[in-house]
Amino acid sequence: METQGIEALEPGHSRSLRDFEIGRPLGKGHFGRVYLARLKTASSFIVALKCLDRAAVEKNPNVERQVRREIEIMMNLRHPNIVRLYDYFADEKNLYLMLEFAGKGELFKQLAKLGRFSERRSAKYTRQVSYGLAYLHSKNVIHRDLKPENLLIGLNGELKIADFGWSVYSPEESQRTMCGTLSYVSPEMVLGQPHGKAIDIWALGVLAYEMVVGEEPFAADTRTGPRHFVTPVAQSFITSVSRAFGGCPVAHYSAAPSRTDRAAGLEDTTVDPSSQYPGHAHIASRQPDEAIAAS
DSSP states (O other): OOOOSGGSSSSSOOOOOGGGGEEEEEESSSSEEEEEEEEESSTEEEEEEEEEEEHHHSHHHHHHHHHHHHHHHHOOOOOOTTTEEEEEOOSSOOOOOOOOOOTTBBBBHHHHHHHSSOOHHHHHHHHHHHHHHHHHHHEEEOOOOOOOGGGGEEETSOEEEOOOOOEESSSSSSBOOOOGGGGOOOOOHHTTTOOHHHHHHHHHHHHHHHOOOOOOOOOOOOTTSSSSSSOHHHHHHHHHHHHHHHTTTTOOOOHHHHHHHHTTOOOTTOOOOGOOOOOSSHHHHHOHHHHHHHH
């Protein structure tokens, strides 16, 4: 059951902005900014402090509900390929989220700078995102907005799923909300059909294509064009794909780690492999080789 109001999310212990040394800004969004920050009581503990305008959030019930849900979901996630929410607190002006600092920034900026990635690098990133998705899906969480802007690169080069603003807890395949970035959404969502975890797998496929090719398959060039439309050609394509798969084109996909990855010691031990199965024939027959998996 969802609690009501930002006040219901405030932790029992006391924390304030005075506990931090605030550094350079890392980014900004619709309702606030993100800063590099360090805890004064632990000088080596660096975080990304997300500061949300409390009045703006509470003014819109939908936004308030979205922020509350993001916090509730992220506080229960622990995975190396998912940005961690350490804590949260509030004062009269702002709501603060203490997020894991990913030192190498957004995947989107790297992709925009280089144009595209090598197949080896793309395979590595795709695999890491799939591990994060497998963990989320094992907890019945759907991200719903997977794209380069919402993927961060850690200090060791590992990819981390971030920005859970559109995420939802959904044990059933019954979601109907149209959300996310249109060039990444699945056919079911575009066609207004019930959908579930498989929409994240569709987005992962679009991401893999964009990393290798340097362009989105259903929209404009990543470096110059808009990201929020689906072309008539893409609309026709996803409609035909939907019909070919009986109305649910990606229902058979899974984000489970492969046997090759498990053999290379890259298995996500937080997910029971026996509970995940890559049911699609193309996925089963086209796993990355052991050399790539170990890179």
